Amino acid sequence: MNFFTRVILRRAGWITILGSLLSYAGGYYSVQLYKNLRTDIEELLPTTARSVVDLNQVKDRLESIDNLAVLVFSKDTQASRRFVTELSHRLEKAPKDTIASVEYNISKELQFFKERRALYMDLVDLKKVRDYVRDRISYEKSLYNPLTIFSSQNIPEPRLDLMGLQKKYDGKASAYSRFPGGYYTTPDETKRVVLVNLPGNASGVAGTHRLKDYVVRTIAELKPESYAADIEIKYTGGVQNNIEEQSALIADLELSTVVVMLLVSIAMLIFFRAPRAVFALLASLLMGTVWTFGASYFAVGYLNANSAFLGSIVLGNGINFGIIFIARYLEERRNYKEHSHALDQAMTHTATSTWTAALAAGLSYGSLSLTSFRGFTQFGIIGLIGMVLCWISAFTLLPAFLTLLDRMKSLGPKQNYQHSKIAGWFAEWVSRHSKLISFASLALTVVALGTSVKYTPKILETDLSRLRNKESMERGSGYLSKYVDEIFNRYLSPMVILPKTREDAIKIAEALKKKQAEEGKSSLIASVQTIDDFIPKDQPEKIAVLREIKKLLPERIFVRLPKVEQANAREFLTPQAMLPLDLKDLPGLVLTKFTEKDGSVGKMVLVEPPLTQETLDGNNLIHFIRDLRTAADAVSPGTPVAGSLPISSDMIESITKDGPKATLFAFLAVVILIVILFRKLNTIVPVLTALLMGVIWLGGIILGFGVKINFLNFIALPITFGIGVDYGVNIFQRYREEGGQNIVKVIGDTGGAVALCSFTTATGYASLLIAQNQAFVSFGLLAVLGEVTCIVAAIVSLPALLLTFSRRRV
Known part of the structure; x- marks a missing residue:
């Protein structure tokens, strides 16, 4: 034994x-x-992985990196509008360590840019408009001049593709102007969304539950059924995921x-x-x-x-x-x-x-x-x-x-x-x-x-997404995300590139825009944005051109224009468009997107991929992220490039x-x-x-x-x-x-x-x-x-x- x-x-x-x-x-x-169960996908990667290091830096610098999307469904569009407005007002009063900010309506922002849309036109196009107005006035004068009425000389009529210009700039603004009344909603207003942003320092399990519980409690207090009998509330977004x-x-x-x-x-x-x-x-x-x-x-x-x-x-x-x-x-x-x-x-x-x-x-x-x-x-x-x-x-x-x-x-x-x-x-x-x-x-x-x-x-x-919770993808947050895509028609969680200076952000954005133009339709870069995209370029020259146009259209000529053209001209030549626009003048929602915890503004590049399946191809995705990192590192080595796709x-x-x-x-x-x-x-x-x-x-x-x-x-x-x-x-x-x-x-x-x-x-x-x-x-x-x-x-x-x-x- x-x-x-x-x-x-x-x-x-x-x-x-x-x-x-x-x-x-x-x-x-x-x-x-x-x-101490941590289900975030980045917890699987090495702590030294570029995407993990970058994400931690971004969390340290930004107020919010994730959100809870509150979807509101109802055929009674007026009732759902009232509900969304009241809900958002109440959520905005939440403690900042629970809710960083709330987004549901951009009507003020749309009005701001509408009043200044002339400043956002390219200088060359503004000059075309000025030259057209000047030539048109000269043409009209010549056409009705008694000395030229019986002249055999043919006076060429000035032309400008106004429809082409309108399509060009309407297309640039379509991502924002598509919302009825400025509300985040579908064109028929039967589906609405409120984006409740999670504080960057509350991205753990406790923080996500605290935000969700606050939202659910607030909605219960509002009694949605009292607004419309058919109203439904659903949740999606990163927090709900x-x-x-x-x-x-x-x-x-x-x-x-x-x-x-x-x-x-x-x-x-x-x-x-x-x-x-x-x-x-x-x-x-x-x-x-x-x-x-x-x-x-x-x-x-x-x-x-x-x-x-x-x-x-x-x-x-x-x-x-x-x-x-x-x-x-x-x-x-x-x-x-x-x-x-x-x-x-x-x-x-x-x-x-x-x-x-x-x-x-x-x-x-x-x-x-x-x-x-x-x-x-x-x-x-x-x-x-x-x-x-x-x-x-x-x-x-x-x-x-x-x-x-x-x-x-x-x-x-x-x-x-x-x-x-x-x-x-x-x-x-x-x-x-x-x-x-x-x-x-x-x-x-x-x-x-x-x-x-x-x-x-x-x-x-x-x-x-094929490795996620099956119920979520069939009935829950993963499934409901398609309604958010339907409302915004773009990638709602862009990748964040966060250099140390605003000047570096501009350089990185220019490099990425150049690459996007070179690759054309095959590019995985759908959009590149910095705060400077919201600041018109060549402002002194543009304002001078706009003042020239206004001078060419004194009231006596202005009143002779057709009613539609008068309205267009008044919207174009607003008092606000005649004034220079600085960073501090931008709407709060725009500034918040590009503001860091320390109050600095503009040291950020937002990159959106297209809403297609191309990024799901492994090789495409790897090359796409490498391109972003290469562009960022060429300007400032080690610049954070954060988001779900880098992970x-x-x-x-x-x-x-x-x-x-x-x-x-x-x-x-x-x-x-x-x-x-x-x-x-x-x-x-x-x-x-x-x-x-x-x-x-x-x-x-x-x-x-x-x-x-x-x-x-x-x-x-x-x-x-x-x-x-x-x-x-x-x-x-x-x-x-x-x-x-x-x-x-x-x-x-x-x-x-x-x-x-x-x-x-x-x-x-x-x-x-x-x-x-x-x-x-x-x-x-x-x-x-x-x-x-x-x-x-x-x-x-x-x-x-x-x-x-x-x-x-x-």
Whole structure:
């Protein structure tokens, strides 16, 4: 009897007490860890990533970088107008740390620019108008001059394409003048929106909820139904997106954990038919899991969108060591061995294989931590901790629990289980068809390798909207965003370029406008704006020209014009257009857009991409962001370029760089571990053969069926190495114990437990398939496929190949 068995038999009670105390502490810190759940997509990138650094700088400098869009639907347009006005007035009174500002109407701004529209015309066009007015007056005088009435000389009539000029400038203003009455609304006014801007220093979970709660409370106080019976209020925008994604993530975590525990418990009871032993197994697993997340609180401090769902994964993976242990323990008890003997046999004969599996899985997880991508790093650290601590709990708490339970009442079962017969039938089937199975396995491997020619960079998912909460995209904020697009017809969250001076902002904007003109319709730059675009150029010259025009049109000539032309002329030659316009004269809404926290104005460039699908192409997006950064850095190196698109671009590049690296690290770590632990080539080759077949088949499925790889499901590839080798190790370790003679007996005795390990692991992954978060679903699908290919390779293909080659030697 080994030393550890004797310690556990003598000190089972103390081990249980110590484990319980550690579990209490682990549970407390696990709760603290989950309280610090950060779902922002930038939390997945390295802290040194350009987009993350830039975004943090922009948050520090700007008052607001996100908003809640309050959509108001009603066919009673007058009622909805009153409601929106009253709501906005009340929201404007909110504390500035809750709501930075409110936007709903730009009528004052439209009037401001309308009164000065002549100043915003190009100087050359103004001169054309002046020359036309002068020539027209001269023409009219000549036409009605008594001395020229009977002249045979043909007087050419001056012409000016007034319609062309009007279209030119109406087109420039169309993005703003399209709103009836200046309200943010559709042309028929049945859909309205109020933009409630979130303070830049309140962009966390608490800040978004505080803003949303304030808005909901204010709307409830207004009683929308009292304005119109059909009025509907909906929410979208960045704030609502964050709230929906956060709540859906938490709901998915709770559901997946419950589903895993329920299905795993049922599977254990059906397979072992020993309720008390299963209770011991599940109790030790739960304790190992809370140890994991308690320790992770000190190792990582918080959870991101990738690591948040590791609870169900650790449960599904971590139970494997206990399953192998308890299967061997109950096998000994079925042979009427005493508890002490059965415990010693289980610990002696399963420690190496399970520790190898734990290390392999842990190293595969750990390989992710060698990358800079935080979506991989944090996942890898917690996964590694989980595999080690779950193995420790399986070989300390589980035998201690079994010892205490056996003292109360013997755990020795009186009957063989039906699953042993099933395993025996399966083993006979593999034996009878070993040649066919071997041929099919090798053929599948060749076919899977052949799909490598289908590899293309487009295998990476670049449309992050496909990875969002399904309900949000079908009925919630993601779905409702189309109404905001309908109202504004432009990208509402532009990228922000934030140089240190206004002069640099002007230079960067000029460079981008030049590039936009060079690329034409294919450009991903739809709009470039600075505060200086709202300050007319050549003002002294323009004002001089306007005064010339006014001088050419004295009242006696003015009154002779047709009524329509008189109205146009009065709107054109306003008193305001005759005065120079400075930065401080601009409307508050315009100034606010370009004002920083320190009060400085104009050190900002806003860049809008088109409302098309072009930015969803990975290569297009990467080149687009590089162009923006190149233009900004050429003027002022390190200028922040912030927004959702730079984050998406860096995400693609980071996965492309770190994904293969993590996969290679995981593979090398597993190979080195197998070589060190088993040393002999006749053991190493079969174990790695089973692993490689499973992984190659998985790769064939991905490439053959065009499964998209994203920032989350890429993790399934490296961890498949660690989890997948588990099954081959357990099968071959038992085969070696049997003297390498009877693989059929090994399948009958161990195959069932190995299959159960795979089932529990796959259950942990499959629980994510019912999640609303589509990134979770994509990971669950790929991980389940990896489980299926690896378990088939381990308990079907590997035994068949061993049988085939052993028979050939005979």
